[in-house]
Amino acid sequence: GTLQDNSTLLQFKFFYILKLDYESKRKRKVAEIQHALNSSPVDVAALRRMAISEGGLLTDEIRSKVWPKLLNVNTDDLPPKPGPELRENNKDYQQVLLDVQRSLRRFPPRMPDAEREVLQEQLIDSILVVLKRNPQLHYYQGYHDIVVTFLLVVGERMATALVEKLSTHHLRDFMDPTMDNTKHILNYLMPIIESVNPELHDFMQRAEVGTIFALSWLITWFGHVLSDFRHVVRLYDFFLACHPLMPIYFAAVIVLYREHQVLESECDMASVHHLLSQIPQDLPYETLISRAGDLFVQFPPSELSKEAIQQENTAVSTFKDFELVSAQQRPDAVLRRRLREQPQRERRSNITAARTGTRRLMKLAVMGLTVALGAAAFAVANGALEWAAKFELQLFP
């Protein structure tokens, strides 16, 4: 009896300490976020680190304060609520309506119908406003899965403003007249997998599975496939703070995580496509997020872009590819140079880490990682001219 009691007590103490630890960490993080928000000017670099590091931005209340900062959106100047004329003669209305009507799963299961219906109307308006104000952007099925996430966290008018910014930056490639650039981004998936796990890569190539299983992951930032809203917003924290190609790294990390399942399935297109497109709902998100970050730093897009082009089996004009690649690689080229210039001592320890780590994936220190990723994201969000100087500043404050 006593022995068992003792061990129960020990266990209890253990969990109690864990919980205390968790609570105090969380409190500290909330305080740090508040501090960054109250600084003048707002400490965006710190907010990025918070959004990337364990737990992300913690609550929707914090998110609605921090997301606008991450996207550099002025919340005092929100677009007005549209009138009914928005929907008249609108080329996108029918498709948006059809998709929003079928988006019931995106709303909290216990939400009353009436409340959900109001939100669905707002969702339609938000989408149409952004499209109307930006005629260069084209609606795609799945865009509504992104917008609904913002709507549920920050409300209609702010959602419209945030999504507008996002659409002209992170989602820009998906909203071209054609999906050629989206396909190009999907072409990064296999080279990333190959860099870490050639055996898995070869298996998938032999199965000719293609990459469409990851299409909805990429263009909805996983909003279309994850049923727990908490996981969706946690990922959005991460993606908002990172380089626009991060979702494809995260997709690769999920595939790599399921290595054994994939290798055990039959080696044909249908089996592998089916397996991979059913995403498990109990993924260890925090671990996968930090792995995706590691992968990004270790195999930056610029290093993979050549292979990504070789994946292309249709003839997309080389010129266009060149343009796209050069636009995407700017921050990463610097990142890589920075890594190369690392002091010898640091590099050697990285190499040791790589040997002991999983396969060819090395693990970076969390701080280094978040600083590097934050910098890459910052660079992208602020346009080509400014980024270089800012990057240096952030890495060596």
Add this chain to the structure above:
Amino acid sequence: MASAPLPLGPPPRCRILKMIVIGDSGVGKTCLTFRFCAGKFPNKTEATIGVDFREKTVEIDGEKIKIQLWDTAGQERFRKSMVQHYYRNVHAVVFVYDITNMATFQSLPAWIEECKQHSLGGEIPRILVGNKCDLKDATQVRTDLAQKFADTHSMPLFETSAKNPGDNDHVEAIFMTLAHKLKNHKPMMLSQPLLDENKVQLDPEPSPGVECYC
């Protein structure tokens, strides 16, 4: 040359029939394929992004056959560069329109053209399905018009409803008709790898599935 022995002995060979389901967004492709594979109308569907895959094993003349349905996205932007990969090795095409929406019927020539570009023309079985027949009062595409179109393209026409199929037009019956037709039509690929010699014996003509052995 011998294949490596499987630990549990080779499972029974099962022929696979791959069908692709295409048509405009909202015509009910997801509902139809779900109805066939799961036997009921889904209570919630979502927009299909890219390609979804469903399958069902059926028995035809005592032989087990696996019917694979590739349910594609209807929005035009997904057609061109995205879905193309999944047109490969297809044994049959199911074109779907919505009888309550004329525009979805008028898109059919574009879908047929799309298939031709992937070399899926008249040489493989194709069928035309007019969906949402339960909404008779809202009919925009009359049967005689659809029948004429189907005749010009030498496809059989089925009108049905994924929601409330009538007695004669069960969704199940439609797919099964196609499966019967295919069973005797062309060699289908096998789900289990075979010895090369056997493959030659069983599949004398080059079949579209051959390159998928692995």
